């Protein structure tokens with residue numbers, strides 16, 4: 001992940017021939033520097049949008065222009081992107097659960113439960129390995145489990161520590177929104193979900209994503225998720241995303 005937090009999200013997936021972003025919530029400059037410093041080249045083939053919240057689309061028009069690439073998303077989400085666009089972008093509508101081919105990558109989107117018009121996660125398959133991204137979700141539905149348990153690696157939300165949120169200074173309505181079914185996953189939910197999907201399928205690596213600036217700490221997220229995985233005796237590689245700099249790469 002080039003960056004992930006409640007203030008800006010951008011994941012990058014690269015196969016032999018293809019490099020794509022999921023979301024464009026950081027500046028084009030940071031996106032470019034993140035890509036090149038990680039040795040991922042200077043080209044992007046497509047941007048896939050998960051949902052229309054600004055921490056995922058903030059710099060979308062500038063990023064699409066800089067990389068001269070199309071923007072993919074479902075119809076309802078594309079219809080909400082206008083505030084982030086320049087008007088010259090190529091928008092490509094994709095249906096959820098329908099596989100599309102982009103050079104050597106098969107891309108599939110699936111529904112997630114979150115308070116946006118039609119939020120989704122994505123999986124990417126190069127014929128050998130599958131990677132998934134789901135950064136904003138209030139619950140881990142059957143559909144999420146079905147798609148992500150088939151992945152080798154995922155970017156997966158660990159948004160908040162339940163105690164920190166509870167004792168923090170957010171107003172109650174916001175706390176209720178975050179913990180509700182259309183909100184965000186706690187560290188504990190995230191750990192339980194990863195353990196379940198690892199047991200169900202072949203998931204082996206995760207980057208913890210979308211950590212709250214206010215209601216989480218990286219060490220706490222990592223410790224809580226690792227504790228859940230150890231409880232089930234699962235051998236699993238957990239990494240952290242960062243607000244201001246790229247996470248380590250997972251190579252499959």
Ligand SMILES: [Zn+2]
Pocket residue numbers: 051053114116136
């Ligand atoms: Zn969101």
Ligand SMILES: [Zn+2]
Pocket residue numbers: 006009053055056135136210
């Ligand atoms: Zn978000």
